[in-house]
Amino acid sequence: MIRTAQSKTLVSPQPRVSQSTLAAVVHVPMHIADASLTQETRETGVTPFAEPFLDWAKNISKQISKKPGFVCLKIDDEGYTNQELRCVYAAIARSLGSLNHRYGEFFDVKDRGLDHTKESVPVSKTRASTGFHTDSSAADYCPDVVGLLCLQQAHSGGESLLADGETLHDWIALYHPEALSVLTRPLYRDVITPGTNRDCSAIRKNAFPIFSRTENSFQFRYMRFWIETAYQKLGEPLPQGLRHAMNLIDSYLLDPNNTYCRMLTRGEILFLNNRRMCHSRTAFIDSPKQSQKRTLVRTWIDDLQEPIDSGALIKSSTKSSTTPNSPGNPDFDPALAS
Ligand SMILES: [Fe+2]
Secondary structure (H helix, E strand, C coil): CEECCCCCCEECCCCCCCHHHHHCEEECCHHHHHHHCCHHHHHHCECCCCHHHHHHHHHHHHHHHCCCCEEEEECCCCCCCHHHHHHHHHHHHHHHCEECCCCCCCEEECCCCCCCCCCCCCHHHCCCCCCCECCCCCCCCCCCEEEEEEEECCCEECCEEEEEHHHHHHHHHHHCHHHHHHHCCCEECCCCCCCCCCCHHHHHHCEECCEEECCCCEEECCCHHHHHHHHHHHCCCCCCCHHHHHHHHHHHHHCHHHCEEECCCCCEEEEEECCCEEEEECCEECCCCHHHCCEEEEEEEECCCCCCCCCCCCECCCCCCCCCCCCCCCCCCCCCCC
8 A cells, every 4th residue: 555645645556366375475484484493593583503594685686686585485384383483484584684673683573553544653563564665764774584373364454565676777777767866865754763863954964766767786775755855844845846756666566566465374474685675565354353463574684684794693783572472662653564
């Protein structure tokens, strides 16, 4: 659902079941799950020090850093508890890079019973669609990888959607080159990090382009809602051509031929390259049973390891929460978590 600050228009992308995406699911080998669940791994919060584990993780890392820019893993149902699924997820995530801990290493994304159309709350705390976005609206921080573990899918809806920002960039360059100018210049983004200065001076310092491309690098950082609220708060009109350019982006992202769609089920993990891929989720309806509320566990991974040195001991970047249980920071508002 794309919510614009100007119109409050809500547009729901229609999900498409992609055969290619279905085929891309990678089953987590038993030796990876076993290594993740050893007592030592649980207690120390490190990646299992085992070459087969690291070799497997290196291949996963390549898929994320290069093509296709994401990977969907499946922990086969062995009667694992939620805590065991969290442990396997944590060990794999730690093998890919350093877990960001500014909001806690793991955050449960659930409907909090709020309505973003009636009050100013993050869409992630509702059951509405998030709209396509990349995570983090802070100029000084962009996670390399977003991870999502599904513990419970919704009663209906809640599909995960992905799109490749580099392909989108090439499409705009080919068919709408006039739009690239405004999309490659610094644009204000709203400041939403809890506990930080969120006034106009902070917003003016929080500017960066939607597309950043050099000969050797590419970065896509799109979050239409927070761009529009930033200019609203500053009392400034959007830069000339920006609304048209973002409409082009949204029209591209609304075409199911340009997106990947998957309904994550229990035990499935999605890792995506947050510097290249944007993501969304469709609106969903939860079961009335409290124990069956849609629950995804989100993590942000920095310094993507690729390749991982064989034999390296990859430690968590945090000194806390070695056992991934529940949110590290109950005050955290993951404004753009899916
Ligand atoms: Fe997100």
